[in-house]
Structures are given as structure tokens and as C-alpha cells.
Amino acid sequence: MRVARLYDSTVGKKAVMAATGVLLFGFVITHLLGNLQFYLGPEALNAYGRNLRHLGALLWAARLGLLAAVLLHISAAVQLWRLNKQARPSHYEKLTAAGSSYASRTMMWSGPILALFIGYHLYHLTLGAHLLHDADGFPLVYQNVVAGFSDPLASGLYIVAMSFLGMHLMHGIWSMFQSIGWNHPKYTPLIKRIAVLTAALIVAGNISIPVAVLLFHQ
Amino acid sequence: MKIILNIWRQKNPSSPGKLVRYVLPSVSEHMSFLEMLDVLNEDLMQKGDDPVTFEHDCREGICGSCGIMIDGVAHGPLPGTTVCQLHMRHFKDGDELVLEPWRAKAFPVLKDLMVDRSAFDRIIQAGGYISVNTGSAPDANAIPVPKPDAERAMDAAACIGCGACVAACPNASASLFTAAKVSHLGLLPQGQPERPQRVISMVNSMNAELFGSCTNIGECEAVCPKRIPIETIALMHRDYLKACWSFRPESTASQGAG
Ligand code: HEM
Ligand code: FES
Numbered sequence: 001m002r003v004a005r006l007y008d009s010t011v012g013k014k015a016v017m018a019a020t021g022v023l024l025f026g027f028v029i030t031h032l033l034g035n036l037q038f039y040l041g042p043e044a045l046n047a048y049g050r051n052l053r054h055l056g057a058l059l060w061a062a063r064l065g066l067l068a069a070v071l072l073h074i075s076a077a078v079q080l081w082r083l084n085k086q087a088r089p090s091h092y093e094k095l096t097a098a099g100s101s102y103a104s105r106t107m108m109w110s111g112p113i114l115a116l117f118i119g120y121h122l123y124h125l126t127l128g129a130h131l132l133h134d135a136d137g138f139p140l141v142y143q144n145v146v147a148g149f150s151d152p153l154a155s156g157l158y159i160v161a162m163s164f165l166g167m168h169l170m171h172g173i174w175s176m177f178q179s180i181g182w183n184h185p186k187y188t189p190l191i192k193r194i195a196v197l198t199a200a201l202i203v204a205g206n207i208s209i210p211v212a213v214l215l216f217h218q
Numbered sequence: 219m220k221i222i223l224n225i226w227r228q229k230n231p232s233s234p235g236k237l238v239r240y241v242l243p244s245v246s247e248h249m250s251f252l253e254m255l256d257v258l259n260e261d262l263m264q265k266g267d268d269p270v271t272f273e274h275d276c277r278e279g280i281c282g283s284c285g286i287m288i289d290g291v292a293h294g295p296l297p298g299t300t301v302c303q304l305h306m307r308h309f310k311d312g313d314e315l316v317l318e319p320w321r322a323k324a325f326p327v328l329k330d331l332m333v334d335r336s337a338f339d340r341i342i343q344a345g346g347y348i349s350v351n352t353g354s355a356p357d358a359n360a361i362p363v364p365k366p367d368a369e370r371a372m373d374a375a376a377c378i379g380c381g382a383c384v385a386a387c388p389n390a391s392a393s394l395f396t397a398a399k400v401s402h403l404g405l406l407p408q409g410q411p412e413r414p415q416r417v418i419s420m421v422n423s424m425n426a427e428l429f430g431s432c433t434n435i436g437e438c439e440a441v442c443p444k445r446i447p448i449e450t451i452a453l454m455h456r457d458y459l460k461a462c463w464s465f466r467p468e469s470t471a472s473q474g475a476g
Contacts, residue, residue, distance in 0.1 A: 010391075010431035011421055011458045080431045084389035087323050087430030093226070093237055094316040096290030098386060099440025105388065107433060175434040181456025183449040 010083065013076040018179035020073035021172055027066055028165070032205045038212075042142035046134075049141035074115060081108055103167040104175075110168040117161035124148055149213035158210050166203035170196050219311035221245045221254065225270055226318045231326045231334075237316065247307040251294065252277060252284060254306055271330040277302040279443065282378030285385060286331050287318040292382035292441040300380065300443040320381050322390035324427045335381050337427040338395060344423035345416035346399045348408050361407050374402035376444040383438035389430030394438040396424045397454035398446050404457055414461035421458050 006012035034052075037045045052059060097105065125131070125148055132140040132147070149155045173195035177183065221242045228235025245254050252274050259269035275281040284301045288294035294304045309315075317331060325333040363371075375398075383394035400417050403409030409416070432451055439448045 006459075006462045008425075009421055009458070010425055011455050012462070014431065014455070015459055080433075083428075084391070084430035084433075087390035087428055088321060088388070089323050090321050092287060092290060092318055092321055093224075094287075094290040094318070095388075098291050098437055100435035100437045104433065104435040171434070178434045178448070178452050179455060181452045181454075181459060183452030185447075185449065188449070 010080060013080050014179040016072055016076045017080075018176040020069040020076075021176050023066065023069040024073065025169065025173060025176075028169070028202060032202055035209060036205060038142065038145060038209050042140075045142040045145070046138070046140055050138045053138060070115075070118070074111075077108070077111055101171060104171040107168060107171060110164040113161065113164045114168060117157075117164070120157065121161075124154065145209065146213055146217050149210040150217065152214060155210035155214055159207050162203045162206045165206075166199045169199040169202060173198060219245050219247060219306070219309070221306070221309060222312075222314040223258070224314070224316045225330070226327075227270070227330055228319075228327050229329065231328060235327065245306055247305070249306045250277070251286075251288070251301050251304045251306065271328070271332045273332045274302060279303040280378060282380035285320055285333075285380045285382055287316075287320065287385060289315050292320070292385040293380075293443055297440070298443060298445045300378075303443075320385035322381075322384050322429065324390065324392070324429050325381060325384060333381070335379070337429070338379050338381065338392070340427060341392065341396055341420055341423045342399060345412065345419035346403070348403055348412060350408065363406060367405050371402045371405040373444075374398045374405065374446060374450055377402070377442075377446055378444060380443060382441045382443060384429060386437040386441040387430065387432075388435070388437065389433060391432045391438075392424050392427070392429035393432040393451045393454070394442065394446060394448065396420050397448075397450040400454045400457060401450050404453070413457065414464065417454060417457040418461050418465075421454070 007016065034048060037048050055062075103110070125144060126139075131144050134140055149158070174188070174192045177188070177191055223240045223242065224237040225240060226235055227238045240258060242254065242258060245257070249257070252272070255270060255272055262269045272286060273283040275283045277284070279300045279302060282300070285293060286301050288301070288304075293299060293301050294308075296304050296308050319325075319327045319331045320333045320335075321327075322333075324337040325335055327333050377395060377398035379395060381395070384390050384392050387393075400420055403416065404413050434448070434451075436448055439446065
């Protein structure tokens with residue numbers, strides 16, 4: 001009851017966006033660390049993939065948790081976005097940004113683009129019928145990554161999508177703190193800098209893989 | 219100097235309205251922005267035209283009534299300044315500017331550049347007060363207030379309710395205004411008894427008035443004539459979450475004692 005009442009307010013919805021944002025951010029970091037094992041070679045990456053599958057119920061718990069987080073994050077975002085549209089029914093003839101970043105103003109572009117990308121990515125490297133598996137039915141992650149990124153079009157899509165992820169996180173990482181009420185003149189400027197740096201590292205790390213495939217695996 | 223103004227003219231809340239172009243050939247750089255509009259209005263009235271309606275009162279930056287969007291920026295290009303304190307020396311000869319009213323569902327345009335900001339009054343009524351005994355004033359130092367708290371409360375209390383935060387926000391959110399009013403009481407000892415109920419009532423009132431939500435982008439603090447920081451909004455979020463979390467039903471124990 002009380003949770004429902006909290007969610008009724010804009011402040012409560014933002015808290016949900018922040019809480020689910022932390023989970024998604026944690027996933028993105030973990031996923032990056034997994035991806036970077038590409039550079040350890042086929043055995044290491046494929047063993048990592050197998051070990052993940054061996055987690056069994058735990059893996060499914062994580063998947064369902066992430067799915068719930070994505071759905072909550074999106075529904076809060078869409079509900080707030082609709083409220084915000086209603087709050088400004090007539091538009092300015094001229095509106096000049098005086099203090100906001102481009103990334104912060106375009107969260108409702110970068111977010112939905114990410115949702116589309118997540119769908120494509122799941123098909124392209126997790127679920128699609130074109131993916132290779134070993135005799136025991138475990139995915140041959142390394143071979144699939146190389147085959148997938150050998151197509152410059154697919155690689156290009158990933159590079160573009162990762163740039164949007166970087167923009168979303170540049171604002172999102174510090175925004176989480178603000179939404180749950182943590183802002184301090186001493187720490188917030190630092191958090192903002194760490195947010196930009198972290199977003200840049202995530203983008204660079206993820207983009208390096210399709211780039212490496214295109215350059216060295218043809 | 220010559221200034222060209224494209225001013226939003228709207229007869230009443232229900233009529234559509236449009237920009238009308240006015241050329242002011244000899245504006246003095248010593249004039250305030252509102253004095254320039256006074257000159258334009260004199261001129262319009264002499265010609266038998268309808269003068270431009272804009273709100274103003276103190277003309278010294280403390281009442282909060284003089285909000286105008288000047289070329290897409292609330293209160294114009296000079297940071298930390300109301301329109302009445304903005305002087306024409308900050309513009310160039312030949313500048314062409316667009317003047318519009320604040321735009322928000324909760325701030326209906328009454329006429330031309332003037333909007334109805336009474337939604338703010340209703341947010342204040344919902345919780346922007348403290349309960350004290352009336353009578354002779356208590357000693358100023360009877361209740362100790364830590365200096366940092368006093369300063370933060372004073373910074374928040376500097377809010378003049380002009381509505382620039384709502385106007386500049388792409389979501390027409392009243393978060394900075396509401397947060398300022400919540401915090402300037404919530405940071406002081408006298409504000410503690412009502413602190414949880416205050417933040418809940420005022421945030422709910424802000425939502426009921428159909429202001430948008432905060433996306434933490436910071437346009438509001440950039441245009442606030444009193445430079446109130448969005449740290450204040452974080453404090454409101456924290457108070458709200460805490461108040462919802464620690465809410466408890468009224469006690470039924472020991473009723474009717476005595
Ligand atoms: C990999 C997927 C995603 C991650 C890692 C992510 C992460 C985040 C984070 C950390 C925040 C900050 C929360 C806050 O403001 O308190 C955020 C905000 C937001 N996200 Fe996402 N998000 C993802 C997907 C999406 C999707 C699919 C949408 C589309 C509907 C979306 C829309 C938004 C919006 C509108 C905000 C609010 C922005 C703001 O507060 O200014 N996000 N996201
Ligand atoms: S007229 Fe009072 S603040 Fe400008």
C-alpha cells in the first residue's frame with residue numbers, strides 16, 4: 001500500500017528509476033568485464049560462457065531480475081514522460097538551453113534506442129538460430145562474436161548503440177544519486193566527473209571488440 | 219540603441235495568441251528591461267493600441283512578479299537576475315528578441331506576458347508553514363541553529379516564487395520552487411515537528427497541480443534569479459522518501475488517559 005502510494009508521486013517514480021538504474025548499471029559493468037575476456041582467446045571466453053550456463057537457477061534469477069528492472073525502468077520513464085508532456089502543452093517559439101547537458105536532455109532518445117538495441121543484441125548474440133554451439137549444446141561465444149562482428153553493418157550498429165549507452169550513463173550515473181537525494185557540494189562534482197569517465201570506459205571497452213574483429217580477424 | 223521585440227500577444231486565457239513585431243528606435247542603455255516596455259506601452263497607448271500586459275511590482279528583484287522569457291531564457295541572458303534588474307546595456311544595438319510568457323499547464327496565460335501563478339500559492343498552503351504560539355516574539359537566540367544550517371535555510375528562503383524554474387524546465391517541473399519552500403523550513407529546528415508531513419503534502423500538491431517531474435538536468439538552477447541550487451531538490455527527494463518510509467499509523471494506545 002505504502003509502496004503504491006510512494007510510486008504515485010513523481011519523486012517515488014524517480015526513486016524507482018534510480019534503483020533499477022543501479023541494477024542496469026551494475027549489469028553493464030559486469031557484462032563489460034565478461035566481454036573483455038574476448039582478448040584472452042577462444043578457450044577463456046567460451047569457458048566463461050559455459051560457466052555462466054552452469055549457474056543454472058542463479059542465472060535465471062539474474063535474468064528475471066534484470067528483465068523486471070528493465071520493465072520497471074521503462075514504465076516509470078514512460079509514465080513520467082507522459083506527465084511531463086502534459087505539463088507543457090504549449091511550446092515556446094524560442095527556448096534556449098542555459099545550463100543542461102545534451103546527454104541529460106536526450107535521455108528519452110538514448111533510453112528507447114537502448115531498448116531497441118537490447119532486443120537486437122539478444123537476437124544477434126544470444127538467442128538467434130544462426131548461432132554456433134558445441135557438441136554439448138553450449139554456445140561457442142568467441143566464434144559467434146567473430147562471425148557476428150565480421151559484418152561491418154552489425155559492428156557499426158553496436159558502435160552507434162554503445163555511443164547512446166555512453167550518453168545515457170553520462171547523465172544517468174550521477175542522476176541516480178540526485179534522485180534518491182544524495183547531493184553534496186563536495187562530492188557531487190566528483191561524482192559527475194566519475195560518471196563521465198565511467199561512461200567513456202564502458203563505451204571504449206565495448207566498442208573495442210567489434211573494432212578488433214574488423215581489423216584483425218578478417 | 220535600436221531594439222526589435224517580438225512579443226507574445228494573447229487577449230485572454232482561451233484565445234490563441236501570436237508574436238507581434240515592434241521596433242523601438244531609441245532605447246537608452248540605462249533603462250531597465252521593464253522601463254523599455256513602459257516606453258513601448260506609452261507609445262502604444264498614444265496610438266490607441268492595447269498596451270502589452272506584463273506583471274511587475276517591486277522592480278527591485280524581490281517580489282518575483284516580473285518573469286518573462288527573453289529569447290528563450292527565463293529572466294533573460296544575465297544569470298542571477300530578475301527581468302526588472304536587467305538593464306539594456308547588456309544588449310546590443312539592433313538586437314532582435316523574442317518575449318514570451320512562462321509556459322506551463324499549471325500557469326495559464328492571463329494576457330500577453332502575464333500568467334496565473336496561484337498554483338504556487340496552493341503548494342505553499344499545503345505545507346509551507348510552521349506551528350508556533352503567537353504572542354511576544356521569542357529571543358532570537360533562544361533556539362540554537364548551527365551556522366551551516368542557518369545559511370542553507372537562508373539560501374532556500376531566498377526563493378521569490380517567480381516561476382522561472384518552471385518556465386525553463388522542459389518538463390515544466392516545480393521541483394526547485396517546492397524544494398526551496400520545503401527546505402527553508404525543514405533545515406531549521408522550528409520546522410522539525412511538521413517536517414515529514416510537510417514534504418509529503420507539498421510534493422503531492424505539486425503533483426496535483428500538474429507540474430512535470432524533475433529529470434535532474436539543471437536548467438532551473440541556471441535561470442534562478444536567486445541561484446538556488448538543485449542540491450535543494452535532492453534534499454526534498456531524501457525527505458520525501460524518508461517520510462514515506464517512516465510513516466506510521468496513528469497510535470491507538472493510551473487513549474482517553476486523564
Ligand atoms: C541498458 C539499459 C539502461 C541503463 C543501464 C539505464 C540506466 C539509467 C540510469 C542509471 C538512470 C538514472 C536514474 C535517475 O535519474 O535517477 C536512467 C535514467 C533514465 N532512463 Fe535509463 N537505462 C537503460 C535503459 C533505458 C531504457 C530502455 C529507457 C527507455 C524508456 C530508459 C529511459 C530512461 C529515462 C527517461 C531516464 C530518466 C532520465 C533523467 O532522470 O533525466 N533507460 N537510466
Ligand atoms: S518586479 Fe519584483 S522582482 Fe521584478
